[in-house]
Amino acid sequence: MSGPPLSGRTAVVSGASRGIGLAIAEALQAAGAHVVRLARSLADTEGDGRTDLTCDVADAGAVARMARRVLDARGAPDILVNAAGVFLISPLAETTPEAFGAQLAGNLVAPFLVLRAFLPAMVGRGRGLLVTIGSVSDHEAFPGNAAYGAAKSGLRGMHAVLAKELRGTGVRATLLSPGPVDTAIWDSVDPDGTPGFTKRAQMLKAGDVAEAVLFVATRRDQVAIPELHIEPRN
Numbered sequence: 001m002s003g004p005p006l007s008g009r010t011a012v013v014s015g016a017s018r019g020i021g022l023a024i025a026e027a028l029q030a031a032g033a034h035v036v037r038l039a040r041s042l043a044d045t046e047g048d049g050r051t052d053l054t055c056d057v058a059d060a061g062a063v064a065r066m067a068r069r070v071l072d073a074r075g076a077p078d079i080l081v082n083a084a085g086v087f088l089i090s091p092l093a094e095t096t097p098e099a100f101g102a103q104l105a106g107n108l109v110a111p112f113l114v115l116r117a118f119l120p121a122m123v124g125r126g127r128g129l130l131v132t133i134g135s136v137s138d139h140e141a142f143p144g145n146a147a148y149g150a151a152k153s154g155l156r157g158m159h160a161v162l163a164k165e166l167r168g169t170g171v172r173a174t175l176l177s178p179g180p181v182d183t184a185i186w187d188s189v190d191p192d193g194t195p196g197f198t199k200r201a202q203m204l205k206a207g208d209v210a211e212a213v214l215f216v217a218t219r220r221d222q223v224a225i226p227e228l229h230i231e232p233r234n
């Protein structure tokens with residue numbers, strides 16, 4: 001009899017304190033993986049099937065220290081999910097340089113830092129899966145989206161380069177780009193009360209994205225899924 005599909009695997013999930021990252025962490029754990037959950041608001045704790053680590057993934061030093069701990073304790077992760085992210089709706093001319101920089105830091109530099117920290121060990125072992133949570137904004141333009149869209153489009157570009165660099169290494173990379181998902185990321189926007197936004201009831205659920213990650217993570221090693229879009233039905 002076979003056990004859970006991901007038993008014996010280690011997954012690292014950033015942005016796992018709530019929303020999409022939390023749903024992904026729970027799905028991977030339910031499928032048997034030991035999940036290392038990263039977020040600024042998580043306290044360092046050890047549980048059954050999971051490790052929580054406080055980590056600001058936009059801070060290069062904090063990411064390097066976190067990765068050392070994970071690699072020492074568990075070796076190279078089998079699955080690395082970059083789900084941490086920040087959101088901003090603001091017309092370009094009203095976006096401050098600080099706000100623009102914060103979007104790049106949280107949505108582009110942060111996943112770069114986390115990938116960079118784990119890649120050598122994963123490539124060295126010759127097996128593994130990298131999942132990057134992009135967005136519909138990584139391939140579609142929306143007004144008010146200059147900083148977030150620039151960061152997510154940059155993430156798409158970085159993913160495309162990485163996919164080429166990974167050829168022949170045994171490590172696979174997936175860019176998973178969801179449309180609107182009903183999470184706290186929308187709280188500052190109030191999509192239900194603001195014209196032009198998908199209403200919360202019509203949005204995807206975090207669990208829909210988690211199921212997509214689980215699908216990617218449970219394909220056999222020979223199957224690569226470079227890109228996946230998941231959107232609410234029209």
Ligand SMILES: NC(=O)c1ccc[n+]([C@@H]2O[C@H](COP(=O)([O-])OP(=O)(O)OC[C@H]3O[C@@H](n4cnc5c(N)ncnc54)[C@H](OP(=O)(O)O)[C@@H]3O)[C@@H](O)[C@H]2O)c1
Nearest residue numbers: 015017018019020039040041056057084085180181183185
């Ligand atoms: N919701 C959507 O409509 C939607 C659509 C497409 C793509 N996405 C993407 O999906 C991802 C998750 O979004 P969500 O909707 O789940 O947002 P959310 O509910 O606001 O959750 C964001 C998560 O990221 C973490 N985070 C943010 N900055 C961080 C940092 N510097 N270091 C560590 N953790 C950080 C937060 O934890 P702490 O605050 O505790 O650090 C939290 O766990 C993001 O990349 C977002 O761009 C979302």
